[in-house]
Structures are given as C-alpha cells and as structure tokens.
Amino acid sequence: MSQPKRYNTFSAELKRLFGCKVQRISVDAGFTCPNRDGTLDTEGCIFCGGHGSGSYGIRRDLDVVAQLEDGKEVMRRKYRAAQFIAYFQAYSNTYGEVELLRALFSEALTVPEIVGVIIATRPDCLSNEILAYLEELSQKTYLWLEIGLQSIHDKSLLRINRRHDHASSVAAVERARERSLRVCAHVILGLPGETRGEMLATASELNRLGVDGVKLHLLHVMKDTELAHMYERGEVQVMDRDGYAGLVCDFLELLDPQILIHRLTGDGGRESLVAPLWSLKKFEILNLIDAEMEHRGTRQGSRFKQ
Secondary structure (H helix, E strand, C coil): CCCCCCCCEHHHHHHHHHCCCEEEEEECCCCCCCCCCCCCCCCCCCCCCCCCCCCCCCCCCCCHHHHHHHHHHHHHHHHCCCEEEEEECCCCCCCCCHHHHHHHHHHHCCCCCEEEEEEEECCCCCCHHHHHHHHHHHCCCEEEEEEEEECCCHHHHHHCCCCCCHHHHHHHHHHHHHCCCEEEEEEEECCCCCCHHHHHHHHHHHHHHCCCEEEEEECCEECCCHHHHHHHCCCCCCCCHHHHHHHHHHHHHHCCCCCEEEECCCCCCCCCEEECHHHHCHHHHHHHHHHHHHHHCCCCCCCCCC
C-alpha cells in the first residue's frame, strides 16, 4: 500500500466522495479564446499552441460523447478507473452563449459513468449569466470551475500576453465563490522574469482568495509558440528538475492545508515539447517532491499563516 501524501490530493477527495477510482477525461468542445479570435488579440498567450494550452492527446476528430467514451476505455486500462469526470480543458470553455454551454455540458453528463464536470476558462469569460448557469448546474452534478490565473503579478501577465490583469482574476474568483462554486486556480511556475519570491507570494494570495483547489503547472516550451521563439533566442530559461521540485515543496508548505491539490506538474505533449525534456518523466518529478517533503519532515500548510 502506498504511503499517504503529505499534501491534500484531489484524487483522494474523489475516492472519498465516490467510493472508487475516478479519473478526469480531457475534452475539446470546439471553443476558442478571446485572446485568439481577435476580440483581445490574435496571437494568444506566448505559451499556448494551436490546440490550447495543456490540451494534448485529445481526439479532436470525435464529438464530445465519443471523446468521453474513448477516454473511458483508456482510463479503465491505464488506471482501473470506475467513474469519470468530463474535463472541458482546451481553450476557454465558458466563451460562448449560455445555451451552447448548457447543451454541451448536459450532453457530457448523459454519458454513463460520468459523475461530474470540470470547466476550464479565463477570468474574463465569466459573465453573470454564465455564472448563474454554472451555479444551477452545480446543484445537479459535481462541478469544478478551473480559472486560469497563471500569475498574480501584472508584469508577468503582460509579459506572457495574457491580456487581463490580476484584478480580473480576483473579481472572477470572488464572483464564483459568491455562488458557492468550487474554484480551482491554475498557476504556472517558472514564468519569464518571475523571481522565486514572487512565485511563492502566489501561495499566500491563493490562501487570501479562499480558492478550493490549486493546479500547479511547470512552464513548458512548446513548438510553434512565441515562447519557443523566445527560448531559441536565449531570452527565456526553463527550470531544472530539482529546482522545480524544491519550489513546489516550498509552495505547498505555504498553502492552506484545506486546499485540494489537483496537479503538481503539467503534461506536455511528447511530440510538441521543446523544453524542459525532463518534464516528460512526470512520476519521477512527483516522487522527487514526495521524497523532499519526507526529507524536510513537512507537509502542506506547515508554514501557513491565517
């Protein structure tokens, strides 16, 4: 039997709630983003490739139901999962009319063994009408709203061409929490020009905002992105493996122990990843984080101050 983690894992929470192994299935529902369709910009964030940040391995040739059915078979074989959550991951999944969202999310929930939805989006794609619908949906199914903060520092948001400021992120989180929605904040560690202290300040800000979950992502340099061009010109450096693991441990120690950890490192597509290549060995990184927490004798929230 594996040792319990020294941080509050989302997977353990799912098993407690549903009594079995539950896995997320990533879905591309055909959304775009205001930072790509010309509303704000056409270039997107500097790290985002042609299919949306982090959304690799999705069968885009299939509709939503078929993507979920295909994903169920994969997750059963790989993880022996019994139930599943539809993870609307690619691009901004609240960037559309409410009736479109209602149709897509309702369709996903008709698939057998789908017990909930995770909806990833930007803080500037959450109108009052959409939040009202998500509140309604959360009363019918297990729902998480994943908001891409990426950084709490406006200089970093400007540098990565995010096209929103931190005040927008704060407002989005607060408005979602007012409707009792479960909020998971997405944060990227290792953004260009951000110091270790600035990255760790993010943990304290997430505590202040009262988010329910956190997803940490290592900065990946992917092919055919502006970040890749910057990397090739020597304008950007990526973190080394040990440095990243140590930073994550520091972050966890500062984080409220009640916050659920949805992810500690991201998945970069093998065919598209430029750097860091060590990130492909995801379980080695997770094991290194576990070992470092054990070595320190600490756990999530060890340095948390209310």
